[in-house]
Each structure stands twice: as C-alpha cells, then as structure tokens.
Amino acid sequence: xxxxxxxxxxxxxxxxxxxxxxxxxxxxxxxxxxxxxxxxxxxxxxxxxxxxxxxxxxxxxxxxxxxxxxxxxxxxxxxxxxxxxxxxxxxxxxxxxxxxxxxxxxxxxxxxxxxxxxxxxxxxxxxxxxxxxxxxxxxxxxxxxxxxxxxxxxxxxxxxxxxxxxxxxxxxxxxxxxxxxxxxxxxxxxxxxxxxxxxxxxxxxxxxxxxxxxxxxxxxxxxxxxxxxxxxxxxxxxxxxxxxxxxxxxxxxxxxxxxxxxxxxxxxxxxxxxx
Amino acid sequence: xxxxxxxxxxxxxxxxxxxxxxxxxxxxxxxxxxxxxxxxxxxxxxxxxxxxxxxxxxxxxxxxxxxxxxxxxxxxxxxxxxxxxxxxxxxxxxxxxxxxxxxxxxxxxxxxxxxxxxxxxxxxxxxxxxxxxxxxx
Amino acid sequence: xxxxxxxxxxxxxxxxxxxxxxxxxxxxxxxxxxxxxxxxxxxxxxxxxxxxxxxxxxxxxxxxxxxxxxxxxxxxxxxxxxxxxxxxxxxxxxxxxxxxxxxxxxxxxxxxxxxxxxxxxxxxxxxxxxxxxxxxxxxxxxxxxxxxxxxxxxxxxxxxxxxxxxxxxxxxxxxxxxxxxxxxxxxxxxxxxxxxxxxxxxxxxxxxxxxxxxxxxxxxxxxxxxxxxxxxxxxxxxxxxxxxxxxxxxxxxxxxxxxxxxxxxxxxxxxxxxxxxxxxxxxxxxxxxxxxxxxxxxxxxxxxxxxxxxxxxxxxxxxxxxxxxxxxxxxxxxxxxxxxxxxxxxxxxxxxxxxxxxxxxxxxxxxxxxxxxxxxxxxxxxxxxxx
Numbered sequence: 169x170x171x172x173x174x175x176x177x178x179x180x181x182x183x184x185x186x187x188x189x190x191x192x193x194x195x196x197x198x199x200x201x202x203x204x205x206x207x208x209x210x211x212x213x214x215x216x217x218x219x220x221x222x223x224x225x226x227x228x229x230x231x232x233x234x235x236x237x238x239x240x241x242x243x244x245x246x247x248x249x250x251x252x253x254x255x256x257x258x259x260x261x262x263x264x265x266x267x268x269x270x271x272x273x274x275x276x277x278x279x280x281x282x283x284x285x286x287x288x289x290x291x292x293x294x295x296x297x298x299x300x301x302x303x304x305x306x307x308x309x310x311x312x313x314x315x316x317x318x319x320x321x322x323x324x325x326x327x328x329x330x331x332x333x334x335x336x337x338x339x340x341x342x343x344x345x346x347x348x349x350x351x352x353x354x355x356x357x358x359x360x361x362x363x364x365x366x367x368x369x370x371x372x373x374x375x376x377x378x379x380x381x382x383x384x385x386x387x388x389x390x391x392x393x394x395x396x397x398x399x400x401x402x403x404x405x406x407x408x409x410x411x412x413x414x415x416x417x418x419x420x421x422x423x424x425x426x427x428x429x430x431x432x433x434x435x436x437x438x439x440x441x442x443x
Numbered sequence: 444x445x446x447x448x449x450x451x452x453x454x455x456x457x458x459x460x461x462x463x464x465x466x467x468x469x470x471x472x473x474x475x476x477x478x479x480x481x482x483x484x485x486x487x488x489x490x491x492x493x494x495x496x497x498x499x500x501x502x503x504x505x506x507x508x509x510x511x512x513x514x515x516x517x518x519x520x521x522x523x524x525x526x527x528x529x530x531x532x533x534x535x536x537x538x539x540x541x542x543x544x545x546x547x548x549x550x551x552x553x554x555x556x557x558x559x560x561x562x563x564x565x566x567x568x569x570x571x572x573x574x575x576x577x578x579x580x
Numbered sequence: 581x582x583x584x585x586x587x588x589x590x591x592x593x594x595x596x597x598x599x600x601x602x603x604x605x606x607x608x609x610x611x612x613x614x615x616x617x618x619x620x621x622x623x624x625x626x627x628x629x630x631x632x633x634x635x636x637x638x639x640x641x642x643x644x645x646x647x648x649x650x651x652x653x654x655x656x657x658x659x660x661x662x663x664x665x666x667x668x669x670x671x672x673x674x675x676x677x678x679x680x681x682x683x684x685x686x687x688x689x690x691x692x693x694x695x696x697x698x699x700x701x702x703x704x705x706x707x708x709x710x711x712x713x714x715x716x717x718x719x720x721x722x723x724x725x726x727x728x729x730x731x732x733x734x735x736x737x738x739x740x741x742x743x744x745x746x747x748x749x750x751x752x753x754x755x756x757x758x759x760x761x762x763x764x765x766x767x768x769x770x771x772x773x774x775x776x777x778x779x780x781x782x783x784x785x786x787x788x789x790x791x792x793x794x795x796x797x798x799x800x801x802x803x804x805x806x807x808x809x810x811x812x813x814x815x816x817x818x819x820x821x822x823x824x825x826x827x828x829x830x831x832x833x834x835x836x837x838x839x840x841x842x843x844x845x846x847x848x849x850x851x852x853x854x855x856x857x858x859x860x861x862x863x864x865x866x867x868x869x870x871x872x873x874x875x876x877x878x879x880x881x882x883x884x885x886x887x888x889x890x891x892x893x894x895x896x897x898x899x900x901x902x903x904x905x906x907x908x909x910x911x912x913x914x915x916x917x918x919x920x921x922x923x924x925x926x927x928x929x930x931x932x933x934x935x936x937x938x939x940x941x942x943x944x945x946x947x948x949x950x951x952x953x954x955x956x957x958x959x960x961x962x963x964x965x966x967x
Contacts, residue, residue: 207533209500211515211525214537250573257926258624271922275845302767308706309695315524323521324571328695329618329688332706334628338768340921344628344688346619350570363573366542371570372617373688386526429767 216388220405222299222318223380224434225391226416229291231400238266241292244396245378250369252349252359261343263378264294264393272437275426286439292401294393295320295341295378296425296433303333303342312375318406318434319380329373338429341377348372406434477557485547498547499530506558510566513540541572549575581729584958585951591803592954599947606940609933610685618688621934626926627917629686631910631938636682638788638909639945640759641781643675643716645789647752648819654745660815663960664808666731667800668793669724670952672752675789676717678945685937705761712755719748724952732959756781763916771849771915774837780830781908786823788904790816791877791897798894800953806960810890817893821881824900828874831907848923849915860925863914866906873903 213219232238245251245264252261272291297320303312304320311326312333334342349370352358360369367383370376381391389395394403404413413436416422420441424433481496490496498505500512516538519525528538537543548554551574559566588596613620623630649668652658684690701707723744730737760778767773774780794816797808838846851857853867877900886892914928930938 207529207531209528209530211519211523211538212527212529212535213524214526217524217526254619259619260625267922271924274921274923306704306706306766308701308704308710309692309699310701311695313522315522317524321521325517325521326692326695326699327689328692329690330683330686330706331628331688332704332762334625335763335769335916336766338921340626343625345617346621346623347617365573365575368541368571368573371567375688382524386520386524426768431767 214387218385218388218390220317220411221407222405222434223297223385224318224404224406224413224436225394226402226404226413226420226422226436226438227292228400228402228416228420228438229289230438231398232292237398237400238290238292240396240398241393241401242266244392245294245381247362248364248367248392249379250349250360250364250367251376252345252369253361254347254359255353259346261345261349261376263343263376264292266290266292273423273425275428276423291437292393293339293341293425294435295380296339296431296435297378297380299432299434300430302336302338302429302431306332306336308332312377315382317385319382320377321379321382322375322377324368324370324374324376327374329375331375333375338426338431339433342375343377344375345370345372477561479557480550480553483547483549485549489547499528499534499536499543513544513568516540540568545572545575550577551575552577581725581732581955581959582951585954587958588954592950595950596947599943599950602943603940603947606937606943609936610940612933613685613937614690618686620931622929622931624926624928626920626924627914627928629913629917630928631913631930631934632682632686634909634913635938635941636679636686637759637762637781637912638905639675639679639682640713640756641785641904641908642789642792643672643679643713643720644752644756644782644785645793646672646720647749648786648790648816648823649793650745650749650752652815655749658815660809660812664793664797664812666724666728666956667796667808667953669720669727670956671789671793671796671949672720673717673724673952674945674949676713676720677948678941679713680717681941681944682938685941705758705765709755709758709762712751712758716748716751716755719744719751723748724956728956728959732962753782756785763912766916768921769916770843770845771912774834776830776833780827780834783823783827783830784904784908787820787827788901788908790820790823791900791904794820794897795894795901796949796953798890800957804957804961806957813890813893814888817881817887817897820897820900821878821887824874824878824881827904828878845923848919852918852925853911853915857919858925860918860927862927862929863911867911870903870906870911873899874907877903 232241242264246253246262249263251263254260267290269286269289269291272293297318299318301312301314301320304314307313308330309326309328311323311328313321313323315321329344331344334344347359349359349372363369381389381393384391391401391403394401402413402416404411406413408414416438417436420438422436422438422441424436427433486496500508505512516528517540519528520538526537528536530536545551551569555569621630621632646668649661649665653661653665684693687693696707696710723741726741727737757778760781763769763772764774764777794813797813797816801807835850838850848857852860853863854871855861856864877896880886880892880896880899887896918927919925
C-alpha cells in the first residue's frame with residue numbers, strides 16, 4: 169500500500185527543507201484519524217525528489233571571476249557536509265577544490281606553448297561520478313557503488329578503510345580520514361569549524377568524497393556547489409537531451425578529465441564557445 | 444602423569460573461579476533495568492497536542508527491533524535513495540537518525556546511553572551522527 | 581607435535597623472549613595508531629599506501645615461493661628436497677600470517693574486516709586476494725602438519741593429502757598473480773598499469789623466497805642438529821639465479837617501454853625512483869642500493885664456482901633479499917603514487933611508529949616461523965623422515 173496523494177501533499181507542505189522532517193511530519197499526519205490504519209511498513213521516495221538517469225555537470229570557470237566566487241562554491245559544499253579541515257595537506261579531506269589547468273588536465277598539457285588565459289585560470293574539481301568508475305570496481309565491500317541515477321556513492325557505514333578506491337581513482341577525488349574529524353588541533357580548534365547539525369560527520373579511518381548532494385536531491389534541492397556558483401556549474405541529467413546541462417554541452421566546446429582511461433566522467437568543462 | 448587427577452581438579456577450580464567471576468561478583472546487587480525518560484520538549488509537546496506518546500512503531504517493537512529498523516533505514520536512504528518510511532499505521536516519516544529520531548529523543552544520555560550501557564553495547568552511530576546538545580549533564 | 585616447541589635451549593627461549601618484547605612494544609604503538617588513526621604514519625591523501633602494503637606485497641611473494649620446493653619434489657620426484665620441503669611450507673605459513681597482519685594494520689576500520697565476507701564483491705580483486713590468501717594459509721598448515729606428522733611416525737603421508745599438494749601448486753601462483761592484479765588493473769597509475777606485473781611478481785618471488793630459504797637452511801644447520809644438506813641448498817641456489825635473472829630482465833622491459841615510447845606519464849615514476857623528479861628524490865639512494873645489491877648478488881650467483889661456496893652463496897642471498905625487499909616492499913608501491921593524479925609530487929617516508937609496527941609484524945612472523953621450525957627440526961633430529 170502506498171502513501172495516498174493527500175498525505176504526500178501534506179508531507180511536502182510541512183517539511184520544507186532537509187531535516188524539518190521529524191516531529192512536524194509526525195504531527196501533521198497523526199492529526200487526522202484517517203491516517204491510523206494497518207499498513208505494511210515500506211520505504212518510498214520523497215515526492216519532491218529530483219530524479220534522473222545520469223547526473224552530470226557542465227562547468228564554465230569563465231563565469232567564476234574572483235577568488236571569492238570559487239570559495240563560495242567550495243564553502244557551500246564543505247560547510248553543509250561537515251568536511252573537516254585538518255590544517256595540513258597530508259591529512260587533507262576535500263570534496264571540492266580548485267587547481268590549475270595543468271593539474272586538472274595533466275595528460276593534455278604536455279606543452280609549454282599554450283593559451284595564457286587557460287594556463288592561469290583555476291579549475292574547479294570534484295568527483296567525476298564516472299559512468300564506469302574504477303573506484304567502484306575495486307571496492308571489496310560495495311561501500312562505494314553506483315546508484316541508478318549515476319551517483320557514485322560512498323557508504324561510510326560500510327567502508328573498511330582499505331583505500332583501494334583512492335589508489336584506483338584517476339582523479340584524486342577521494343580523501344581518507346587519517347585522523348578523527350571530530351577532534352581538535354594542537355590549539356584546541358575543532359577540525360570541523362561549525363557543525364551542520366542536519367548532516368552527519370564522518371569517523372576516523374573511512375574514505376569520503378563528494379556524494380553529489382544526494383541528501384539535497386532527495387528533497388528537491390540542487391547540488392550546493394551548483395546553487396552557489398552563479399551559473400558557472402550547471403547540473404542536470406546527461407541522458408535527457410532537453411536538460412540544461414546538455415544544452416550547455418551542445419552549445420560549447422567542452423573537455424573531460426582523462427577521457428582516455430575510459431571511466432566516462434560526468435563532469436564537462438567548458439573551454440570555448442559562446443560566453 | 445602421576446598427579447593427573449589433582450591437576451584436573453586444580454584446572455576445574457581455576458576455571459570456576461576465573462569464569463564465574465561475573466556471577467558471584469554481582470550476587471546480591473540490584474540489577475534493575477534502566478528507566479528511560481520520555482520527557483523531552485518535543486515529546487511533551489506532542490503529548491499535549493495528541494494526548495499520547497508514540498514512536499514510529501509500537502514501543503515493544505522499537506525497544507526490541509530499533510537496531511534492525513535503523514539498519515534498514517540506513518540502507519534505504521544511503522543505498523536506495525528512499526527517504527520516506529511509511530509505518531504500520533500508514534504514517535510517513537523522513538528516515539533520519541539525526542533529524543527524526545534524535546529530534547524527539549533529544550536526550551541521548553537519558554535514553555540511548557542508559558540502555559546501551561546497561562547492556563554493555565557500544566554502537567558506533569554517534570561517531571558520525573551528531574547528537575543534540577543536552578541541558579542536563 | 582606442538583609440545584616440541586615448548587622444550588628448548590636457553591638460547592631458544594632468549595630468542596622467543598626477545599621477539600615477544602619487540603611484539604609488545606609494537607603492539608603498544610599499534611594501540612596508539614588505533615586511537616589516533618593512520619595519520620600517525622607517513623601516508624597522505626596522495627600516497628595512500630606505503631610501507632604496510634609494500635610489506636604485504638613482498639611477503640605474498642615469499643609465501644608463494646614454497647612452490648619452488650613443492651614442484652621439484654612432488655611433480656618431478658626430486659628426492660633431495662624431501663627433507664626441506666617442510667621448511668618451505670612453514671615459511672609460507674609464517675609469510676601469509678604476516679600478510680594478513682599487514683593488511684590488518686593498514687586498515688582504517690579493522691573491526692569491520694568481516695564486511696569483506698558479509699558483502700562479497702567478486703568484481704573486487706581485494707576480495708579474491710582475501711580468498712586465495714586464506715586458502716593458501718589453510719593449505720600449507722594442513723599439508724605441512726600432516727606430512728610432518730607422518731614423517732614423525734615414519735609412515736607415508738595419508739593419500740588424501742596428495743590432491744591438496746597438487747592444488748597448492750596453482751594456488752601458490754594464484755596468490756601472487758591476484759596480488760599483482762591489485763595493481764595492474766588500475767587505470768591512471770602508470771607505474772602499475774603493466775601487463776608484465778604478475779610475471780614480474782612471480783619472478784621476484786621465486787628469487788627472494790628461495791633466497792630466504794637458503795639463509796634459513798644455513799641457519800638451521802648452524803643452530804640445530806638437523807642438516808638440510810648441501811645439495812638441496814645448491815639446487816635452490818640455481819633456482820634463485822634463474823629467477824633473479826628473469827626478474828631483472830622484466831624490470832628492464834619496463835624501462836624500455838617507458839623510455840623508448842617517451843610517454844611522460846610512464847617515465848615520471850621511474851625517474852622519480854631512480855633520478856629524482858622535479859627536485860624530489862627521497863627514494864633515489866635506496867633504489868640504487870637495491871640495484872647495486874641486485875647486480876652484486878647476480879655476479880656472485882652466476883658463476884657456479886662462487887655459488888658452490890656456501891659463505892658466498894649466503895652473501896649473495898642476503899644481498900638479493902634486501903634488494904628485492906626494497907624494490908618490491910617499498911619502491912613499487914610509492915612509485916605508483918608519485919607523481920600523483922595531478923602530476924604533482926607528494927613524497928612519502930615511513931614514520932617511526934609506522935616502522936615499529938612494521939618490525940612488530942615481522943617479529944610475529946619470526947615467532948610463528950621459529951615455533952614451526954622448532955617442531956620440524958625436532959622431528960628431523962629424532963630421525964623422523966620417510967622418503
């Protein structure tokens with residue numbers, strides 16, 4: 169037995185954003201006698217959820233003018249996902265970051281003579297959510313796996329911390345918790361500056377990565393980086409020819425990172441075309 | 444061996460002393476099951492509004508099966524992308540330990556810990572899932 | 581038979597005691613790592629495997645090398661290996677034990693290790709490695725214990741053990757092939773993405789393992805009344821020589837492909853290991869140490885006259901073992917991670933706690949080996965042996 173339409177509408181109306189679920193939903197539903205009936209318990213999708221066949225991004229860094237523009241995208245992600253800052257590159261955890269053109273596309277830049285603007289423009293990087301992910305292939309516990317909407321997910325409950333996926337990922341998209349992310353540095357400053365109480369942290373010894381804001385898509389919100397990017401990061405379904413992301417890819421010259429490895433990245437970087 | 448009999452007796456006595464320790468150590472001590480508190484603001488508010496206290500499923504089910512239910516919720520949310528739990532009463536909930544369960548049971552120390560400590564189990568849920576700040580220590 | 585390990589000389593107990601002390605110190609360090617996390621090691625976001633996984637890889641080779649005694653003895657009826665084949669089998673048991681422990685200390689969440697079994701994943705090479713290593717451990721314990729037990733009673737080993745022995749031959753090859761596949765199937769790690777990896781692994785294993793066995797046999801002769809015999813040691817010496825030549829040849833093939841093709845990604849890790857790369861060269865000196873020791877050992881081994889002198893043979897074997905230990909137990913892993921996925925450089929060097937834990941695992945391996953060899957030697961000293 170599925171949830172009837174009326175309940176769905178009430179649910180959607182009451183719980184606005186992530187996490188306001190809980191008691192408010194409970195009260196809304198039990199307020200009426202009709203809801204109390206015998207049902208076989210089951211799971212279902214939130215009616216607000218955004219669904220697709222293969223999520224992808226078109227990223228046009230030309231629209232990120234200042235350093236702040238980049239930082240906005242990075243903070244939008246790292247703040248809501250409680251990504252720790254261990255304060256050193258060795259233990260670093262990052263879901264989204266910026267790097268140079270040469271580091272982003274190492275296999276296509278063996279050339280000293282190149283477009284100066286490109287050479288100096290930082291790119292924004294996160295998990296490619298590959299269609300043929302090497303990390304998923306190697307994981308011995310299915311802790312990382314591919315969802316039917318194309319998200320390469322990481323189940324931090326199941327991860328044993330073997331770091332095979334970090335060796336396998338050709339894009340350096342994965343981070344390991346070398347220390348307890350709930351801990352503090354020598355000066356007593358917590359690694360997670362300000363906890364988002366609606367999202368979990370991770371624990372010591374597990375691998376983490378960008379999860380394509382699966383928790384936001386589930387309640388009808390766009391990925392945080394795309395939302396904060398001022399149109400530079402366009403999100404959508406790559407298999408839908410009418411999606412916005414496909415339109416950007418159609419209208420511009422785009423490249424992907426290390427396409428020769430056959431992992432089929434879902435991040436398209438706009439290099440040329442109309443602004 | 445000459446003293447095989449004595450050795451066996453010695454071993455048996457040693458075994459009883461060593462492994463029987465938890466039993467005679469606790470003889471005569473009250474071993475009462477902990478009383479859990481259902482008096483958080485969210486729960487009281489709910490009771491005021493609807494005249495009863497109830498969880499997503501019956502109390503008996505929850506105390507016996509909450510760990511299995513949470514495992515199912517975990518897999519449904521993380522692995523299948525389903526966010527809504529429809530319970531046996533036909534009501535819907537967002538499946539979230541942090542945002543749904545702990546919203547009502549905001550007293551981890553008086554609720555979760557009491558029972559877990561009593562049973563000497565140490566689930567790692569809260570290594571990641573953030574617990575609400577508690578007023579009482 | 582295990583009771584034989586409880587009777588020993590003062591020297592024996594001193595050795596056991598010393599190992600236990602080392603294990604104890606390392607265990608305390610491990611507890612520290614367990615609570616602080618793997619941040620205690622030199623590992624980083626860019627170099628996420630290091631000494632632990634290197635040791636694991638190297639020791640899988642040592643374990644597989646038992647097959648170099650099993651094949652001649654059981655398949656070609658080379659009787660001279662009869663007395664020492666047990667030493668190879670027990671060495672394999674000790675090596676696999678260390679492999680398992682190195683994986684364990686490398687894990688971020690070791691308490692969840694059973695997830696590998698609870699959620700079996702056939703597409704993961706790690707899953708298969710888990711299976712073949714466990715199987716190999718069981719095979720060698722069962723075969724070694726049963727044949728030794730039969731020897732002790734002076735009877736033939738039971739018939740059922742024969743099929744297991746034959747099975748152990750391809751199984752030994754499988755453990756090292758699967759371990760090579762951990763690396764050789766990863767896109768984007770140029771240093772590892774080579775079809776010859778498994779062959780290289782087997783060649784280096786069949787050189788390094790028997791080299792260790794020669795050293796151990798010479799030690800056994802020196803410290804006990806059991807003489808493994810000069811002839812089997814010489815036969816092993818020949819195996820070591822051929823295998824090491826194959827190994828060096830395979831390594832040369834890697835160099836050719838990388839540098840003749842002139843593909844930057846393929847050249848970079850080799851340059852990093854042997855000459856330094858963009859000003860970074862922490863591994864250069866030890867990689868050259870490895871190369872020099874390899875050449876030295878081959879020079880000593882290739883001339884039969886030199887090789888027949890057991891002192892020279894011992895020097896050659898020690899050099900070779902150290903050479904392979906550096907090359908496979910360290911350089912091979914680090915080379916896969918440097919340069920990183922962005923063609924940047926993050927260097928790696930093990931920390932003190934990491935080194936102590938590594939030594940501790942070796943100590944456990946030596947403890948297992950000592951106990952098993954004690955039993956085997958005691959049986960042999962009693963004259964228990966049946967052709």
